Amino acid sequence: MPLNTVEELVAQLREGGARVTTARRLVLTVLVEGSQHPTAEELLATVRARAPDVHASTVYRNLEELERLGVVVHTHLGHGPATYHLASEAHGHLVCESCGATLEAPRDLFEDMAQGAKRRLGFVLRPYHFAVLGLCAACAARATTAQP
């Protein structure tokens, strides 16, 4: 059962046979303490605030390895860079095509679709990797009133 303190995550690394380095510990720390949906570049910047010599490729390789170990996951919210968060916080995303607002999808929103896909196609949904696009309430309202 993965939890969310740096020490618990570090323990997960050791169990997976990975070494614990300063860069790696910092990446985890930033993910635990930092903003919700950081990109690799934002992570790098925050890590560098504490350890200026960490290289971009180190962060990319760490994120890759952490993902392989099931500690973090990445999500594509739109056309820009991927965003990263702890695997224990995995959730679906709804992103507004018009204003870019990002909403966390309620846990059960995908439930019916997942059951339908399973029953009809045998397909097991893991709908967290890509956001689902659409129009947020405000933009949807604006779009309909703007129609002649």
Next chain:
Amino acid sequence: MPLNTVEELVAQLREGGARVTTARRLVLTVLVEGSQHPTAEELLATVRARAPDVHASTVYRNLEELERLGVVVHTHLGHGPATYHLASEAHGHLVCESCGATLEAPRDLFEDMAQGAKRRLGFVLRPYHFAVLGLCAACAARATTAQP
């Protein structure tokens, strides 16, 4: 009501005030006649089979313009390049994370989720731009039997 012959699509272009060039007509032709989910590069290759001097950036710019006019849409099926198809054929996609298989989602699969999002969040779903990932029937079966 957009239909699927090149001439109808060309008419849509003229209505939108765009000019009809050889390159543009060829892109449409390939989309009408060609494979299901071509990438920009595959489109380019097929277009060049008929008109070898068409440049890559022309295809990218045409796809952008055709999208602006509502004639084509692009979809991200995974981490690779985007895929393009006619807007009249828009549909959701389910992509297997394990084997890469791409399924067209039945039209109504997103319905319940769309209604739930609308009712609870006011969010209007347009779930065609990104695929929804998961495991296809075969890979899901293999994954569960492989567990000790």
Next chain:
DNA sequence: AAGGCTGTTGCATCCAGCTCGCATTTTGGT
């Protein structure tokens, strides 16, 4: 049918967002 305005093209170059190869440094087990 010719002219001309303006959208479109070819070309070269640039860009973001990673990814890789390699020599050097660190880590964790003995």
Next chain:
DNA sequence: ACCAAAATGCGAGCTGGATGCAACAGCCTT
């Protein structure tokens, strides 16, 4: 403390696409 394996810094390279510009071609007018 020692050593093999793993991780890092650094630079170069890569994919997929965007952009600035001069030359060209559609389409409208006359």
